[in-house]
Amino acid sequence: MDVQQxxxxxxxxxxxxxxxxxxxxxxxxxxRDYNTGLYYHDGLASRFSQEVACEALADCHREAFRDLVGRxxxxxxxxxxxxxxxxxxSPGEFLTAWKKLEPYRVAVPxxxxxxxxxxxxxxxxxxxxxLEARLRPAPVAQVA
Amino acid sequence: xxxxxLILAFGVLCLSSLYFLARRSPRAEGGSGPLVEARQAVLAxxxxxxxxxxxxxxxxxxxxxYVQSEVPDNVxxxxxxxxxxxxxxxxxxxxxxILCLRRFYLGSARSYARLSFKTEVELALDFxxxxxxxxxxxxxxxxxxxxGMVETTAAAATRVCNVYEKSLAFLTPAQLGTLADRSAGxxxx
Numbered sequence: 001m002d003v004q005q006x007x008x009x010x011x012x013x014x015x016x017x018x019x020x021x022x023x024x025x026x027x028x029x030x031x032r033d034y035n036t037g038l039y040y041h042d043g044l045a046s047r048f049s050q051e052v053a054c055e056a057l058a059d060c061h062r063e064a065f066r067d068l069v070g071r072x073x074x075x076x077x078x079x080x081x082x083x084x085x086x087x088x089x090s091p092g093e094f095l096t097a098w099k100k101l102e103p104y105r106v107a108v109p110x111x112x113x114x115x116x117x118x119x120x121x122x123x124x125x126x127x128x129x130x131l132e133a134r135l136r137p138a139p140v141a142q143v144a
Numbered sequence: 145x146x147x148x149x150l151i152l153a154f155g156v157l158c159l160s161s162l163y164f165l166a167r168r169s170p171r172a173e174g175g176s177g178p179l180v181e182a183r184q185a186v187l188a189x190x191x192x193x194x195x196x197x198x199x200x201x202x203x204x205x206x207x208x209x210y211v212q213s214e215v216p217d218n219v220x221x222x223x224x225x226x227x228x229x230x231x232x233x234x235x236x237x238x239x240x241x242i243l244c245l246r247r248f249y250l251g252s253a254r255s256y257a258r259l260s261f262k263t264e265v266e267l268a269l270d271f272x273x274x275x276x277x278x279x280x281x282x283x284x285x286x287x288x289x290x291x292g293m294v295e296t297t298a299a300a301a302t303r304v305c306n307v308y309e310k311s312l313a314f315l316t317p318a319q320l321g322t323l324a325d326r327s328a329g330x331x332x333x
Contacts, residue, residue, distance in 0.1 A: 073207040
């Protein structure tokens with residue numbers, strides 16, 4: 001029950017301010033310690049407890065992941081474009097970094113089923129290619 | 145001469161028996177490993193491979209239409225290639241999990257899960273249909289060409305999974321413990 005309350009608190013106070021599920025996924029993944037797999041959020045832990053906060057963050061992380069996996073490709077491209085704009089880096093740099101580093105691979109919750117993760121990674125790859133094609137449109141043959 | 149042939153034939157027979165005994169999977173001998181694997185296979189099928197939402201998402205024509213209408217040719221090729229990889233991965237994973245369940249049923253659980261002959265035949269036919277559909281999806285048409293084939297495969301896999309799951313319903317935690325103990329041999333003092 002506490003975990004549900006904490007998750008609701010997190011949704012109301014923090015996640016409601018993050019409209020895109022891609023941003024939520026990345027935000028929640030950043031709350032996780034990669035050495036232990038545990039999530040930390042000082043505010044939530046002070047209102048509930050460290051264990052409850054950790055569970056609530058994990059629940060919301062899974063929720064964001066499921067939401068993103070269920071999105072059509074068009075929506076994923078739009079979310080990625082929005083996220084790219086919000087980072088204030090140049091689109092070229094952003095796309096190069098994401099294609100090389102594939103940071104989305106570390107953003108999935110633990111115990112995600114492999115097929116869903118594989119599918120999301122593949123969709124990210126396609127979305128990046130679509131954004132890159134928009135950025136560098138194919139050269140049009142010039143009429144003499 | 146006849147004696148030599150008989151001795152050689154006997155020798156070949158013995159060697160073949162030894163070969164087949166050696167090739168027998170240790171899973172067929174029981175133990176808690178196959179039980180855990182079977183339960184994991186059911187879980188993987190139920191939660192990761194057969195949920196209709198995920199299957200529909202992977203093979204969504206909506207994505208194909210979007211790519212066909214708004215995306216350059218080279219990215220369209222990437223999309224088809226990526227979706228094909230995912231489709232193949234899906235088919236292979238479903239097949240692997242169903243084979244795991246079947247292996248468990250034939251090796252360890254048959255004597256406990258008393259299915260009627262009719263059910264066993266139906267199960268085998270369902271499984272054959274699934275394999276046929278899997279191979280058809282894999283080799284013939286690709287993920288978007290025959291959407292009905294994907295639904296057929298998922299439906300056949302679900303049917304097979306349901307029957308195996310029902311046949312394994314005897315695996316209550318208590319019985320699971322008994323089976324595991326039995327396979328582990330006599331308790332040490």
